[in-house]
Amino acid sequence: DQQVKQNSPSLSVQEGRISILNCDYTNSMFDYFLWYKKYPAEGPTFLISISSIKDKNEDGRFTVFLNKSAKHLSLHIVPSQPGDSAVYFCAASGSYGGSQGNLIFGKGTKLSVKP
C-alpha cells in the first residue's frame, strides 16, 4: 500500500503563473517531508524540506505547505519558469521502528512550464 501518494502524474502551467504540486501521505509517524526535482538523465536534486513542527517553509520561489490534520503537503512555485520543467518527487521519513532515516517516495509529478 502506497504511503506517499502523488495523484497527478503530470501538470502543465504557463510561464509566470503558479505551479502547485500536491502530495498525500497515510503514515502519521512521518515527521519530515522533502521535495526533489529530477531532470532526465540526472539524479534527483533536493529542493526543499519541512519538519512536522512547521506548516510552511519558503526558499525563494519555492514554498512547501504542510497540513498534518489532512496528511497533505503541497509545493508552490511562483513564478514558474521553463527551467522548472522536470519530474517532482515528494518524500517522507519518520523516526519509528527500524526505518529511521529512510525516505519513502511518491511516484512523481511531471511539471511542464510552457513559455
Added chain:
Amino acid sequence: DADVTQTPRNRITKTGKRIMLECSQTKGHDRMYWYRQDPGLGLRLIYYSFDVKDINKGEISDGYSVSRQAQAKFSLSLESAIPNQTALYFCATSPKSTDTQYFGPGTRLTVL
C-alpha cells in the same frame, strides 16, 4: 567535481551475468543508499548502510547484494541479472544529522 559518483553510467548486459554498480562519495556522509527507479513507480529502496559495519535490506532487496568497502564506497551487485532488473539505479548519501539524501547521477542498466 561531483560529490556522489556512480560507475558505470550505462550498462547493457545479458541474462545470467553478474553485474556490479559502484558508488563513491566525497561528502563525508556516513549513510549510503541504493534505489531503483522504474517508469511510473518512483524510487524504491534496495539496500542501505548507516555505517561501514551496518547493512540493511530495503523494500526490494531480492536478487541484489551490497558491499560497503569504506565510508566513501558502496557497491550494488546483481549476482545473476534478469530482464526485470532493467531500470535506473541511484546511489544516495546522507549525514547522520538529517534525513535529507543527496543523489548520484544514476546508472541505466539494461538486461537482455
